[in-house]
Amino acid sequence: MSSENLMDPEHQTRTHAPVSKCRYFLMGLGTTLFATAIALAVYQATSDPFLFKSGKTFKRPQIAADQQGLQDPVKDKGVVVASGSVRTTWPDPPPHDQVAKVARYIVHTSDWATVATFSTQKVTEGFPFGNVLSVSDGPIDKSSGTPYMYLTPLDFTAIDLEKDNRASLTMSEAQSDYCHKKDFDPEDPRCARILITGEIMKVENGTAEWGFAEAAMFSRHPIMKSWPTDHKFFFAKMNIMNIFVLDYFGGAAKVDINEYFSAAMP
Amino acid sequence: MSSENLMDPEHQTRTHAPVSKCRYFLMGLGTTLFATAIALAVYQATSDPFLFKSGKTFKRPQIAADQQGLQDPVKDKGVVVASGSVRTTWPDPPPHDQVAKVARYIVHTSDWATVATFSTQKVTEGFPFGNVLSVSDGPIDKSSGTPYMYLTPLDFTAIDLEKDNRASLTMSEAQSDYCHKKDFDPEDPRCARILITGEIMKVENGTAEWGFAEAAMFSRHPIMKSWPTDHKFFFAKMNIMNIFVLDYFGGAAKVDINEYFSAAMP
Structure with a gap:
């Protein structure tokens, strides 16, 4: 696993080229993912308790x-x-x-x-x-x-x-x-x-x-x-x-x- | 299985009311499904060999x-x-x-x-x-x-x-x-x-x-x-x-x- 890889590796999209050939790509990817994670974290901290947004509304049975x-x-x-x-x-x-x-x-x-x-x-x-x-x-x-x-x-x-x-x-x-x-x-x-x-x-x-x-x-x-x-x-x-x-x-x-x-x- | 049920029963939406109580509903359902099946059959007979239509186009890898x-x-x-x-x-x-x-x-x-x-x-x-x-x-x-x-x-x-x-x-x-x-x-x-x-x-x-x-x-x-x-x-x-x-x-x-x-x- 490349040390440039700032994000936890478990959920990245893997590439199959040898690490030496894609060092700069991974650096870019790592930075992008890191920035995305920060943005997500900020979003989560400021958003309402229901994380997800629906594209449409629908009638949902109300079950307490x-x-x-x-x-x-x-x-x-x-x-x-x-x-x-x-x-x-x-x-x-x-x-x-x-x-x-x-x-x-x-x-x-x-x-x-x-x-x-x-x-x-x-x-x-x-x-x-x-x-x-x-x-x-x-x-x-x-x-x-x-x-x-x-x-x-x-x-x-x-x-x-x-x-x-x-x-x-x-x-x-x-x-x-x-x-x-x-x-x-x-x-x-x-x-x-x-x-x-x-x-x-x-x-x-x-x-x-x-x-x-x-x-x-x-x-x-x-x-x-x-x-x-x-x-x-x-x-x-x-x-x-x-x-x-x-x-x-x-x-x-x-x-x-x-x-x-x-x-x-x- | 109700005899009014004209379509093969395997793929209908079942109802759970006793048959005696939903006889007329089933007759209506049977007729509707039968009509749908006829329409589908006519459609299939007249449509091109690819049955399904895509809502969008996308780049597909061409694999012969x-x-x-x-x-x-x-x-x-x-x-x-x-x-x-x-x-x-x-x-x-x-x-x-x-x-x-x-x-x-x-x-x-x-x-x-x-x-x-x-x-x-x-x-x-x-x-x-x-x-x-x-x-x-x-x-x-x-x-x-x-x-x-x-x-x-x-x-x-x-x-x-x-x-x-x-x-x-x-x-x-x-x-x-x-x-x-x-x-x-x-x-x-x-x-x-x-x-x-x-x-x-x-x-x-x-x-x-x-x-x-x-x-x-x-x-x-x-x-x-x-x-x-x-x-x-x-x-x-x-x-x-x-x-x-x-x-x-x-x-x-x-x-x-x-x-x-x-x-x-x-």
């Missing part, structure tokens, strides 16, 4: 935090986690006709999702753009239904969301070994998937929800606690607007959002 | 079919497939610094991807929208580098692509048990992921590429052969414009497209 199972954040943070590691074998799913439960089951059981945003990278600008994010809707014994994540302004996704925070999260039972064991092709409707659409918002520091988000992410993804502080990671959540479930023949089902948040987890 | 390992489609179709089923355990990946190889490895080894499009559904219109598709870049012993898929005009994705065929495909080693075994969090950069952006095009019937696409999909997803003909499934491919690989500390790498297509598969 207290409906989402947030009670005592201190207690939430103290929850004993049954499993802190990513699982390839999931518990058995709910019956396919209970689509709100199926959605809750997949959101809670998945440790990661594909997030789709509008790309702001020069080479892919304006394209719908997929990335992989670790997610958690709560510690293993406390599902809230709201997908939380841990983002860094150095990564593609947070940069995209800064311009337009409309996004989708896609999760599938194909992420576990369930469909494979059942011999369901990943595109088979019985290999259940959920397509969640909404806005991704920053979780405001020091709030009860911030405590819950921290417990949600760090209990399920314990390695994140050790991720570098200079990456300026922050907690964010998907403010859910719509959920489609495809878990059986008969086409996708639109899930009632209130039914989703009130569904009991198995 | 013969560079993509397409030789004798009859021979390609006759390839003996080592494994026809979806795998949760993948072969070992290439070294992380050979990013073109890593991209080829993930594209060839993955049996599915998350596709991101611009949603055209009323409730999610204009949002970046993720869906799950089974993919294949060739029979197990013949990787082309081009991701093929098998779409139906009844599914979200094909409907979206009809309006704007710009899309991304996201695939991750987290889809296998590799990251879990290595104790890599799904968001850990060492849990390799690739973010492919481009246009999704219909593969024209009867061409050499059509034969290859059929061999690619049906050898890796044999159940697809039996999927209902009235769903009007067709072969499509991602015309790759850009590939980002994140497979190690140091940030995402932009892969040279020619290097990608000429990379030898392990």
Whole structure:
């Protein structure tokens, strides 16, 4: 790693020319990235608690935090986690006709999702753009239904969301070994998937929800606690607007959002 | 399943009210969907071989079919497939610094991807929208580098692509048990992921590429052969414009497209 490289290397775009040939390029790149980071930091310090701006407005179901199972954040943070590691074998799913439960089951059981945003990278600008994010809707014994994540302004996704925070999260039972064991092709409707659409918002520091988000992410993804502080990671959540479930023949089902948040987890 | 339901039920939007209570709604829905299907069929019969329209133009690397390992489609179709089923355990990946190889490895080894499009559904219109598709870049012993898929005009994705065929495909080693075994969090950069952006095009019937696409999909997803003909499934491919690989500390790498297509598969 070149010492001219002022930014933390983890989230830069790598080049493949030998370092000796691109020393001046890297110096320029480093300076540019450093300046960008300063500008971002200043912007963040002066902007409102919701980091991301929406390009459009839309009708969003109003779900209060207290409906989402947030009670005592201190207690939430103290929850004993049954499993802190990513699982390839999931518990058995709910019956396919209970689509709100199926959605809750997949959101809670998945440790990661594909997030789709509008790309702001020069080479892919304006394209719908997929990335992989670790997610958690709560510690293993406390599902809230709201997908939380841990983002860094150095990564593609947070940069995209800064311009337009409309996004989708896609999760599938194909992420576990369930469909494979059942011999369901990943595109088979019985290999259940959920397509969640909404806005991704920053979780405001020091709030009860911030405590819950921290417990949600760090209990399920314990390695994140050790991720570098200079990456300026922050907690964010998907403010859910719509959920489609495809878990059986008969086409996708639109899930009632209130039914989703009130569904009991198995 | 209601008998009033004229369309094949697999790709309709389900309702959850009991059938007896929504008989008239379903009759109306069935008629609407039937009319839509007729309109789509007429449109397809009269439109050019590339089903999808792009909202914008972009510079696309010109990769000729013969560079993509397409030789004798009859021979390609006759390839003996080592494994026809979806795998949760993948072969070992290439070294992380050979990013073109890593991209080829993930594209060839993955049996599915998350596709991101611009949603055209009323409730999610204009949002970046993720869906799950089974993919294949060739029979197990013949990787082309081009991701093929098998779409139906009844599914979200094909409907979206009809309006704007710009899309991304996201695939991750987290889809296998590799990251879990290595104790890599799904968001850990060492849990390799690739973010492919481009246009999704219909593969024209009867061409050499059509034969290859059929061999690619049906050898890796044999159940697809039996999927209902009235769903009007067709072969499509991602015309790759850009590939980002994140497979190690140091940030995402932009892969040279020619290097990608000429990379030898392990």
